Amino acid sequence: MDAEKRDAERVAILGDLQAEIMVFQHVLVTEISRIGVTVETSFPLQIDSLHDLRLTLGDKSIVLKARVAHSHISDVDQVNVVYRSGLEFVEPSTLAAEAIVAFIETLRTNRAGV
Numbered sequence: 001m002d003a004e005k006r007d008a009e010r011v012a013i014l015g016d017l018q019a020e021i022m023v024f025q026h027v028l029v030t031e032i033s034r035i036g037v038t039v040e041t042s043f044p045l046q047i048d049s050l051h052d053l054r055l056t057l058g059d060k061s062i063v064l065k066a067r068v069a070h071s072h073i074s075d076v077d078q079v080n081v082v083y084r085s086g087l088e089f090v091e092p093s094t095l096a097a098e099a100i101v102a103f104i105e106t107l108r109t110n111r112a113g114v
Contacts, residue, residue: 024054034101036066036088045071045085053087057103065090 031038037053045051045068053066071085092100 022052024052029055030084032100032104032107034097034104036069036086038084038086040074041083041085042080044083045087047071050090051087053089055100057099058106060099060103062096062099064092064096 025041025043027039027041029037029039037055047068047070049068051066051068052063054061054063066087067090069086069088071083073081074084075082089096089100
């Protein structure tokens with residue numbers, strides 16, 4: 001691409017400039033409350049680390065920040081390790097908080113009718 005066609009000038013890096021890319025990784029949610037979730041993963045999560053968490057709550061999908069409150073190995077076999085971690089929602093938006101509460105109420109209602 002010609003330099004004239006770019007929207008912004010690019011500047012070469014002399015030396016190193018480190019970066020990280022975030023990729024959504026599947027986790028299994030085993031418990032949910034209005035303030036957080038318990039998840040199971042095949043990889044460890046670092047205590048106090050912040051993550052973007054995408055939750056699919058029925059027909060709604062929300063993304064919010066979550067902090068790892070605790071994490072430990074919950075199961076080990078010859079091939080796999082399962083980690084169980086507690087994630088605390090960090091300042092969820094009003095819409096996200098309402099969606100979580102509504103989802104929990106739907107779960108309770110559906111279970112009461114069973």
